[in-house]
Amino acid sequence: MYTQGLDAKTEQSAQPSPRLVTEQDAALQGRFQERVDAEEKIEPRDWMPEGYRRTLVRQISQHAHSEIVGMLPEGNWVTRAPTLRRKVALLAKVQDEGGHGLYLYSAAETLGVSRDELVGQLLSGKAKYSSIFNYPTPTWADIGAIGWLVDGAAIMNQVPLCRCSYGPYARAMVRICREESFHQRQGYELMLALAQGTADQKRMAQDALNRWWWPSLMMFGPSDDQSAHSAQNMAWKIKRFSNDELRQRFVDATVPQAEFLGLTIPDPELRFNAETGRYEFGAIDWTEFNEILKGNGPCNRERIEARRKAWDDGAWVREAAVAHAAKRKQRALKKAG
Amino acid sequence: MDRKDWPLFEIFIRPKNGLSHKHVGSLHAADARMALDNARDVYTRRGEGVSIWAVPASSIAASDPSEKASLFDPADDKVYRHPTFYDIPADVKNI
Numbered sequence: 554m555y556t557q558g559l560d561a562k563t564e565q566s567a568q569p570s571p572r573l574v575t576e577q578d579a580a581l582q583g584r585f586q587e588r589v590d591a592e593e594k595i596e597p598r599d600w601m602p603e604g605y606r607r608t609l610v611r612q613i614s615q616h617a618h619s620e621i622v623g624m625l626p627e628g629n630w631v632t633r634a635p636t637l638r639r640k641v642a643l644l645a646k647v648q649d650e651g652g653h654g655l656y657l658y659s660a661a662e663t664l665g666v667s668r669d670e671l672v673g674q675l676l677s678g679k680a681k682y683s684s685i686f687n688y689p690t691p692t693w694a695d696i697g698a699i700g701w702l703v704d705g706a707a708i709m710n711q712v713p714l715c716r717c718s719y720g721p722y723a724r725a726m727v728r729i730c731r732e733e734s735f736h737q738r739q740g741y742e743l744m745l746a747l748a749q750g751t752a753d754q755k756r757m758a759q760d761a762l763n764r765w766w767w768p769s770l771m772m773f774g775p776s777d778d779q780s781a782h783s784a785q786n787m788a789w790k791i792k793r794f795s796n797d798e799l800r801q802r803f804v805d806a807t808v809p810q811a812e813f814l815g816l817t818i819p820d821p822e823l824r825f826n827a828e829t830g831r832y833e834f835g836a837i838d839w840t841e842f843n844e845i846l847k848g849n850g851p852c853n854r855e856r857i858e859a860r861r862k863a864w865d866d867g868a869w870v871r872e873a874a875v876a877h878a879a880k881r882k883q884r885a886l887k888k889a890g
Numbered sequence: 891m892d893r894k895d896w897p898l899f900e901i902f903i904r905p906k907n908g909l910s911h912k913h914v915g916s917l918h919a920a921d922a923r924m925a926l927d928n929a930r931d932v933y934t935r936r937g938e939g940v941s942i943w944a945v946p947a948s949s950i951a952a953s954d955p956s957e958k959a960s961l962f963d964p965a966d967d968k969v970y971r972h973p974t975f976y977d978i979p980a981d982v983k984n985i
Contacts, residue, residue: 596955598952598955599955600955600956645935648935649935652931652932652935655915655917655932656915659915659916662898662916724915725915732935732936874896874919874920874924875895875896875920877920881921881923
């Protein structure tokens with residue numbers, strides 16, 4: 554579902570200083586940058602700067618974790634979907650998110666990191682995932698708001714990643730973006746049904762918009778002047794547009810959609826600037842964002858506990874699968890012998 | 891036990907008969923049969939294929955990108971391997 558600029562400037566960064574050890578290194582770096590500048594894709598076994606590799610491992614694995622944790626807030630409503638039509642749609646969407654996580658783990662593994670290492674980082678709480686999934690989903694309208702706003706923001710952010718310089722990541726993003734558009738449409742359709750429904754249903758839709766609007770804007774990550782690696786990631790063509798530019802595009806696309814629903818964006822300072830053709834909006838409360846990144850959001854603990862429980866409860870399945878595979882191999886050998 | 895006992899499989903999908911299998915990604919599975927089952931769920935949720943190959947990643951031999959020049963450059967100066975190298979008068983048809 555989503556990747557996010559999670560690295561604020563204050564954070565201890567994994568990015569190495571660009572210290573070149575030898576002339577050969579400098580030559581390799583130069584050739585690498587030339588290839589990137591020429592829009593050539595970098596593939597797994599190609600030479601790449603260590604910082605590029607580490608940045609990608611961090612970003613792709615955070616993205617994968619976000620997909621996996623993102624299944625939880627929505628999974629909460631699968632058994633209580635109001636109709637069978639809504640239920641199959643939600644099930645398919647949650648299954649897609651799981652699939653997206655797997656495409657992305659697979660892309661991360663091409664950079665020489667193991668799946669178990671990545672899962673271990675999520676379960677230990679060391680790895681980060683998108684802040685948005687630490688909010689609760691108390692009402693059915695939240696499912697609509699997530700599809701419309703959270704997946705909408707995700708698409709805005711992910712479409713440029715289809716052109717990322719790293720081949721396996723770009724290819725995974727192409728698949729993901731293709732699937733994501735159904736997610737956003739089902740969310741908007743759900744919101745539309747509520748917005749055109751009874752007064753209570755409309756109130757529920759407005760309440761969900763009120764709670765998800767600002768967290769959705771925060772999904773684009775810190776403001777450009779606070780963003781740690783923007784310039785380098787742009788030069789490496791991992792990132793194509795700045796956080797603020799993508800956020801602005803999302804606002805411009807989404808405000809008219811809210812108007813169509815007859816709902817009000819919870820921002821008194823929101824206004825259309827006829828000169829620029831863009832919407833101006835109020836200041837974002839980054840304290841809330843930072844608290845969530847520190848682990849103090851409404852659902853941080855619950856989400857990690859759910860993942861740990863799933864991992865622990867699945868231990869016997871993983872063991873049984875290995876035992877079964879061994880037995881099958883034995884049988885095949887006996888038959889052949 | 892952790893999952894290190896689940897080897898990595900590379901997954902190839904044939905989109906439809908008449909086309910070759912194409913690499914789509916990888917996954918972990920206890921054995922090849924489980925790899926096929928999982929590949930179906932992970933890589934063909936929307937009719938993307940009619941056939942799946944699951945190949946243990948450890949069985950794939952790959953050329954080294956640093957040898958790209960010595961492997962592939964020699965083909966660049968062999969223009970006589972291409973039909974345009976040969977001069978045929980325009981009046982001669984169907985050749």
